[in-house]
Amino acid sequence: MSKTIELAKVVGQQVLNSSTKLIEVYAPKIANEAVPGQFVNVKVCKNTAPLLRRPFGVAGVNREAGTFTLMYRIIGEATHILAEVCSGDELSIVGPLGKGFDMSAKKPLLVGGGLGLAPLLFLAQGFGVGKSDILMGGRSASELFWTDFYEGLSEKVFLTTDDGTAGTKGTVMAVLPELLASGVYDCVYVCGPVPMMKAVANACLEANVKCQVSLEKYMACGLGACLSCACEGIGKRIKVCKDGPVFWAEEVGEW
Amino acid sequence: MVNIYDGRLAVDIAGVKMATPVTTGSGTFGFGLEFTDFLDLEKVGAVTVKGTSLEPAKGNKGQRAVETPSGMLNCIGLENPGSDYFLEHTLPELRKYDVPVIVNIYGHSPEEYGAVAKKLDVDGVDAVEINISCPNVKVGGIVFGTVPEAAAEVVRAVKANTSKPVITKLSPNVTDIVAMAKAVEAAGTDAISMINTLLGTKIDIERQRPVLGNITGGLSGPCVRPVAVRLVYQVAQAVSVPIIGMGGIMCAEDAIEFMLAGASAVAVGTANFVQPDIAESIAHGMLAYLDRHNAQSINDIVGLALPNGKASMPYFNK
Numbered sequence: 049m050s051k052t053i054e055l056a057k058v059v060g061q062q063v064l065n066s067s068t069k070l071i072e073v074y075a076p077k078i079a080n081e082a083v084p085g086q087f088v089n090v091k092v093c094k095n096t097a098p099l100l101r102r103p104f105g106v107a108g109v110n111r112e113a114g115t116f117t118l119m120y121r122i123i124g125e126a127t128h129i130l131a132e133v134c135s136g137d138e139l140s141i142v143g144p145l146g147k148g149f150d151m152s153a154k155k156p157l158l159v160g161g162g163l164g165l166a167p168l169l170f171l172a173q174g175f176g177v178g179k180s181d182i183l184m185g186g187r188s189a190s191e192l193f194w195t196d197f198y199e200g201l202s203e204k205v206f207l208t209t210d211d212g213t214a215g216t217k218g219t220v221m222a223v224l225p226e227l228l229a230s231g232v233y234d235c236v237y238v239c240g241p242v243p244m245m246k247a248v249a250n251a252c253l254e255a256n257v258k259c260q261v262s263l264e265k266y267m268a269c270g271l272g273a274c275l276s277c278a279c280e281g282i283g284k285r286i287k288v289c290k291d292g293p294v295f296w297a298e299e300v301g302e303w
Numbered sequence: 304m305v306n307i308y309d310g311r312l313a314v315d316i317a318g319v320k321m322a323t324p325v326t327t328g329s330g331t332f333g334f335g336l337e338f339t340d341f342l343d344l345e346k347v348g349a350v351t352v353k354g355t356s357l358e359p360a361k362g363n364k365g366q367r368a369v370e371t372p373s374g375m376l377n378c379i380g381l382e383n384p385g386s387d388y389f390l391e392h393t394l395p396e397l398r399k400y401d402v403p404v405i406v407n408i409y410g411h412s413p414e415e416y417g418a419v420a421k422k423l424d425v426d427g428v429d430a431v432e433i434n435i436s437c438p439n440v441k442v443g444g445i446v447f448g449t450v451p452e453a454a455a456e457v458v459r460a461v462k463a464n465t466s467k468p469v470i471t472k473l474s475p476n477v478t479d480i481v482a483m484a485k486a487v488e489a490a491g492t493d494a495i496s497m498i499n500t501l502l503g504t505k506i507d508i509e510r511q512r513p514v515l516g517n518i519t520g521g522l523s524g525p526c527v528r529p530v531a532v533r534l535v536y537q538v539a540q541a542v543s544v545p546i547i548g549m550g551g552i553m554c555a556e557d558a559i560e561f562m563l564a565g566a567s568a569v570a571v572g573t574a575n576f577v578q579p580d581i582a583e584s585i586a587h588g589m590l591a592y593l594d595r596h597n598a599q600s601i602n603d604i605v606g607l608a609l610p611n612g613k614a615s616m617p618y619f620n621k
Binding site: 050051052053091096097098099100101140142266267268269271272273274275276277278280285290 | 330331332333337338340341353361362366367368369370372373374375377379382524525526553573575576577578579580
């Protein structure tokens, strides 16, 4: 498995909600190599500002077509530029980067919130139709457009919202203990805001269910060179970009 | 050294024979091995590795990098696995490639610098580069990189403990960089590399706090290039040891600018993060420049823009 710099051709973009978009790019080398949990580093334009590439978790691949998708929130300078990119435009992309999820679970439960649901979507795709269940949390129903992507891919879709406009009222922790207690799942995969990942990881450790987390840290290179994302693991230093971004919950020493 | 490009880009920096004048800024290229998917290490002039200390170091807590206009701030804090780990695990891997290895070293006292230099005085290390930008705990708050006599003391300590060529990396955060350069030259440095990063701070205006865990960080990237070129231009007129110029080089043209200002070699830094094959690919643009200016060797353009330089100006002469 090797990393490459690929000049990707934009296939198209899709609006997911007022601040979130999906972009599909033709980059056959990366599309062929990427596994769930890995990310790519995108240069959104050729200028020196914004200078650095931006990391995005791969949200799905179509190996036959040679394409993959990314989902992103329009939040800063780089993502505003990315949001204006049109089909046919070219983007320099480095990838696939990092280590992906462990795929050995018999009955996986995916738990996510916000853009954390993008890499989990690729994971659900990797497990195959009907194999995984997904528990997703958001502030309100408008954030859970994700159900459109997971329905028909994951077997069961559980929802929670802070305001109760969809699914169970509360965070994913309002539902998770019951799901863990059911004994159905042998591994939980969580990607989302840090408080969510921390709570889910702790609940899994207590319930003695294996748990993988996908961490996010500011990174400049994504290659393990700059050490921007290096942090404390249990008994050793870890680089989120290279040793992760996926870790077993018990490997994480610093959230 | 591999003979490539008909030797037209070959340079000799204080005995370090480089196939191209391009090395890598310490801290921006890891240990080189992180980049082998993207480039041929043997087509890089020399690999300058991450700052290495006697003992392993964890670096700073909190956010350690942030982008700024056409640049970035970092406050990694010299995290590294230590000299023993480097010698045991990293150097043997690097030595599988026919490329000079320059090890950037740092310590907390002249004695400690000397001790690291001694430890690294082994086969397979081609030169050491002294990082004199870290806080001087021994002399109480001043920095080796800002006081000429303190810098000279470090250089002497390293020279006394190594048989390798010694490169001293200068900090731009000084009032008079020429005084620093003259001091390290007098103390025996074999070459000078410049510049290290410029100190900067970024505030998160919503949180109303500095973004970086360390509050200040080192500014790098194309935004610092004019500052770096100016400093190289000044130092090149004041010393006779070769200069490795760096600061925001993103392409061959940027590198040429440093060489015209008096640098005998260059280093790409932040650009490695953006374009991980740059340390190799930049050479092609240099060859094109030589052709355009009817120059046979890259050595022929060093310092041409200096007051005593002889700019070729082929377009104007025609």
